[in-house]
Amino acid sequence: MEIREKIIESLQEALKKIKVKKYPEVLLERPKEREHGDFSTNISFSLAKELKKSPQEIAKRLVKDIRPDSKVIERVEEAKGFINFFLTEELLFENLVEISRKEQDYGRSKMGKGERIQIEMVSVNPTGPLHVGHSRGAAFADTLANILEASDYQVEREYYINDIGTQMENLGKSLRARYLELLGEEVAFPEHGYQGEYLVEIARRLKDREGDKHREEKIEFFTQYAYSDIIESIKKDLEDFRIRIDSWKRESDLYKEGKVKEILKNLKKKGYLYEKEGALWFRSSQFGDEKDRVIRKKDGSLTYLASDIAYHEDKFKRRFDHLINIWGADHHGYVERLQAAISALGHPKKSLDIVLYQLVKLSRSGKPVAMSTRRGEFITLREVMDEVGRDVARFSFCMRSSYSHLDFDLELAKKESPENPVYYVEYAHARISSIFKKAKEGKIEKRKIQGIDLKLLHTPEEKSILKLLALFPDIITSCARSYQVHSIPNYLREVASEFHTFYNRHRVLSEDAELTQARLALVEGVRIVLRNGLRLLGIEAPQRM
RNA sequence: GCGCCUGUAGCUCAGUCUGGAUAGAGCAUCGGAUUUCUAAUCCGACGGUCGCAGGUUCGAAUCCUGCCGGGCGCGCCA
Numbered sequence: 108m109e110i111r112e113k114i115i116e117s118l119q120e121a122l123k124k125i126k127v128k129k130y131p132e133v134l135l136e137r138p139k140e141r142e143h144g145d146f147s148t149n150i151s152f153s154l155a156k157e158l159k160k161s162p163q164e165i166a167k168r169l170v171k172d173i174r175p176d177s178k179v180i181e182r183v184e185e186a187k188g189f190i191n192f193f194l195t196e197e198l199l200f201e202n203l204v205e206i207s208r209k210e211q212d213y214g215r216s217k218m219g220k221g222e223r224i225q226i227e228m229v230s231v232n233p234t235g236p237l238h239v240g241h242s243r244g245a246a247f248a249d250t251l252a253n254i255l256e257a258s259d260y261q262v263e264r265e266y267y268i269n270d271i272g273t274q275m276e277n278l279g280k281s282l283r284a285r286y287l288e289l290l291g292e293e294v295a296f297p298e299h300g301y302q303g304e305y306l307v308e309i310a311r312r313l314k315d316r317e318g319d320k321h322r323e324e325k326i327e328f329f330t331q332y333a334y335s336d337i338i339e340s341i342k343k344d345l346e347d348f349r350i351r352i353d354s355w356k357r358e359s360d361l362y363k364e365g366k367v368k369e370i371l372k373n374l375k376k377k378g379y380l381y382e383k384e385g386a387l388w389f390r391s392s393q394f395g396d397e398k399d400r401v402i403r404k405k406d407g408s409l410t411y412l413a414s415d416i417a418y419h420e421d422k423f424k425r426r427f428d429h430l431i432n433i434w435g436a437d438h439h440g441y442v443e444r445l446q447a448a449i450s451a452l453g454h455p456k457k458s459l460d461i462v463l464y465q466l467v468k469l470s471r472s473g474k475p476v477a478m479s480t481r482r483g484e485f486i487t488l489r490e491v492m493d494e495v496g497r498d499v500a501r502f503s504f505c506m507r508s509s510y511s512h513l514d515f516d517l518e519l520a521k522k523e524s525p526e527n528p529v530y531y532v533e534y535a536h537a538r539i540s541s542i543f544k545k546a547k548e549g550k551i552e553k554r555k556i557q558g559i560d561l562k563l564l565h566t567p568e569e570k571s572i573l574k575l576l577a578l579f580p581d582i583i584t585s586c587a588r589s590y591q592v593h594s595i596p597n598y599l600r601e602v603a604s605e606f607h608t609f610y611n612r613h614r615v616l617s618e619d620a621e622l623t624q625a626r627l628a629l630v631e632g633v634r635i636v637l638r639n640g641l642r643l644l645g646i647e648a649p650q651r652m
Numbered sequence: 653g654c655g656c657c658u659g660u661a662g663c664u665c666a667g668u669c670u671g672g673a674u675a676g677a678g679c680a681u682c683g684g685a686u687u688u689c690u691a692a693u694c695c696g697a698c699g700g701u702c703g704c705a706g707g708u709u710c711g712a713a714u715c716c717u718g719c720c721g722g723g724c725g726c727g728c729c730a
Contacts, residue, residue: 134670149672155710162672162710187673232730274730299730386728397655397726404728411730439656440725465657466724507665510657512723514664519679526692528678534692542689549689589669597666600678611685611694630689652692 110202110577111135113179114146114192121172122150125165127157135192137578144184144191145574151188162188199573200561206576206632207556214579214639218587219260225427226252229345229352230267233337234278235303237344238485240435243467243513245488246504246645248433249350250592251462253643258587263427265354267418270334271362272411277301279330285310286329290319303485309336344488348497349645361417367409370417370452371402379451389416394447416448423454430459431590439463462590464509472518486517495520498646502529505644506596528600529646532637535603536648539634542615546627551616553627563625568609572633575605579636583643592643599640606633 115133122130131153135146151165158165166185173183173190181195206213228248231241252262281300285307288294296302313321313332321328345352361367371387374380379390380402387403389412402413422430434442442461449459469476469486476486491500494517503520506528507513520527546553564573582598615626638648 132670136670136672138673139676140673143673147673152672152711189673234730269730272730277730384728388728401728406728408728410728435724436657437724442656463657468723511665512658516664519664526679530692531678534690538690538693545689593666597677604677607693608695610689611691614689616689652690 110179110194110198111146111581117173117175117180118148118150118169118190120174121169124172125154125158125168127154138191143186143189145194146192147189148192149189151190155188166190194574194577196562196565196570199570199577200564202577203561203573203628203632204556206635207628210635211639211642213635214583215257216259216580216584216587218258218584219255221259221261222428223261223263223426224255224429224431225263225265225422225425226255227265227267227422227430227432228252229350229433230269231341232269232274233334233341234274234301235337235485236305237341237488239469239488239491239515240466242348242488242491242500243504244433244435244464245345245348245350246501247464247509247592250501250505250595250644251431251433251586251590252351253645254583254586254592254595257583257643260587263353264351265356266352268338268355268357269411270357271359273299275330275334276326278306278333279326279328281306282310282313282329282333283324283326286313286321289314290322305337305340306333309333312336344492348488348492348501356418356421358414358418361414361421366421367414367417370420371413373420374402374416374451377451389444389448389451391444391447391451394450396443396447400444412444412448415445416452419445419449419459420452423452423458428458432459432461434461434463436463436465460590462509465512467504467513467515470514470516473516476517491517498533499527499529501645502527502532502596505592508591508593528596530652531607532596532599532603532641533646533649534652535606536634536637536641537650537652538610539606539630539637540650542630543627546616546623549616551620551623551627553631554624556628556631559624559628560621561625561628563622564629566609566613568605568612569626569629572602572605572609572629575602576632576636579640595640595643599637602633602636602640606630 114135118133119130122133131150133148133150135148138144138147149162151162151169154160154165155162163185166188169190170183170185173180175181175183177195179195179198181193184191184193209215226248229237229241229245231237237245248264252264255262277297277299278301280297281302284294284296284300289310309332342352371380374389379393381388381390385405386401388399389402391400392398400412401410402416403409419430442463445461446456446459450456495503499520503515504513543553564570579598582594586592586594613626615623615630617623634648641648
């Protein structure tokens with residue numbers, strides 16, 4: 108049981124002695140001031156009105172009735188109406204033992220109860236390489252997936268490939284133009300063509316391998332060729348960025364399997380489709396969308412919405428308990444209509460969550476960098492990895508709320524790299540590894556934690572560390588609840604900071620053999636938490652730097 | 653014009669969901685610390701009308717309304 112729950116329980120016991128119509132929810136917060144305890148609650152304020160007593164009075168009364176579980180709560184105090192809880196040392200020591208016992212499992216919880224969640228992530232159109240904007244979404248989604256897995260959800264990560272439509276035709280036309288160019292023919296570049304250098308390279312590879320034998324080939328051939336080449340490079344990029352994808356779903360398969368037709372039939376049967384001005388419309392406004400949407404155009408071709416609805420119905424058929432889509436904020440206009448479709452199909456609106464992330468505002472030395480896949484102006488994920496490194500990129504992209512507009516300056520990220528938070532955290536880990544190496548060299552053998560007198564850890568620095576380490580599971584569950592990840596990097600920074608402070612004031616390896624053992628146990632706890640936290644971010648904790 | 657996100661220290665951002673105690677970090681700037689397990693470190697100082705104006709409340713960065721600035725989106729495009 109979490110510490111938090113234990114405190115809440117003891118408070119609820121005391122609350123029973125006070126008669127009110129409705130008991131307010133007990134909310135615990137972490138006070139900013141150390142003297143306000145380890146946890147505090149403002150519950151007496153919410154009771155004040157009904158009881159017609161001052162919060163101070165109520166708090167005092169509650170404090171008297173709280174029977175501090177001596178194993179958890181050292182003491183409870185009333186202060187200006189707040190109730191402040193101070194944790195016992197024993198609890199923190201016990202927690203350290205638990206960290207050491209659970210090791211890589213410390214921080215995991217049973218929150219999800221094995222529920223199946225599918226996360227749709229990245230899903231970049233296969234018309235060009237992944238660029239830096241996509242990589243924020245990828246890093247964010249992958250980390251969120253890791254967090255949910257650590258919270259006992261079964262997660263499938265899926266990449267949805269829009270591999271049909273006008274864009275693919277334009278891609279084929281563009282490759283054909285580049286190929287013919289290389290063969291010395293003069294061709295007009297297609298109007299909506301993709302101008303990026305990568306297509307020239309694909310054309311060159313095609314020519315080098317197979318010469319001019321595709322001169323008369325149809326567009327379809329070039330589309331397929333470009334598609335395979337690009338999707339392979341996307342897979343490689345994701346792999347190198349350590350993004351795991353479990354399932355690749357192609358839009359064209361939905362058509363082949365007849366699922367789009369099926370969904371139209373289904374919607375029609377339910378009466379959610381109607382003809383107007385030669386087109387077929389979906390009554391999305393009935394389900395909260397601002398207006399109805401076209402699902403089949405005048406020319407008979409289907410819109411994206413058609414296959415998207417089919418796609419989501421397909422997801423539900425695959426029996427997930429919950430769906431999460433991670434989308435760039437530029438797609439937010441699409442959220443309502445998809446939610447409308449989900450409702451129309453009879454699924455609870457809550458079964459699909461769409462988490463948006465704001466796009467990265469990329470700059471170089473303060474100058475904005477323009478991004479456009481079609482014009483071929485972009486910084487690729489590959490370039491970011493080469494330039495600032497995978498770990499810096501992943502950490503930076505996850506450090507902020509997905510809702511905040513992230514500024515990412517390439518030069519700054521490089522220049523500041525020695526002071527970059529990710530190195531700060533990694534450095535703490537490397538220092539600890541170094542201590543253990545040194546201990547080994549000095550023939551100091553770390554004993555089992557059960558036989559160590561942890562009471563020797565009594566300095567303020569040691570206590571802060573113990574308290575902070577105890578919060579780790581809480582941080583993870585709150586991320587899992589909110590579908591946000593930025594508390595992880597921020598928490599790790601805090602852990603590293605407490606460790607560095609401790610390190611500068613105290614020695615781990617000393618003449619005092621007992622104290623040495625206790626401190627080795629402490630820094631081992633820090634090491635485990637840092638490593639587990641970094642793993643959630645997809646970053647390997649280094650032994651040395 | 654409408655919709656979504658956003659505005660907190662010189663810069664980049666936590667905190668806003670669930671109102672609470674003196675609004676927190678990092679970077680930058682300035683000053684200090686090492687005969688010691690990694691100085692990619694530590695300690696200290698400086699720095700705030702929480703965009704503006706109202707409202708609700710015992711209490712507002714947090715909730716409500718209006719306004720202003722920034723980003724994104726708003727097609728029978730993809």
